[in-house]
Amino acid sequence: MKLTGMRNQCQGCKQYFNSNHAFDKHRVGKHGSDRRCRTTEEMLELGMSLNSANFWITEKRDAKHFMDLREAEQPDDDEG
Secondary structure (H helix, E strand, C coil), X not given: CCCCCCCEECCCCCCEECCHHHHXXXXXXXXXXXXXXXXXXXXXXXXXXXXXXXCEECCCCXXXXXXXXXXXXXXXXXXX
């Protein structure tokens, strides 16, 4: 899988993450003592999900929060 931008792979669990924030969210515990990767079940319980490219994201995006450019208002040809 190609990693560009903020996308990354955890070297512990080998899962892929769409952002540094998603990567950080999947880690739990104190550095140097009991730090570990969350299980798939734990990530799902936190609301994390896989996007269409199979990268973990912090939360599933609801399509209503995004503007569909195909449906955006187009200026009328009659207006000057």
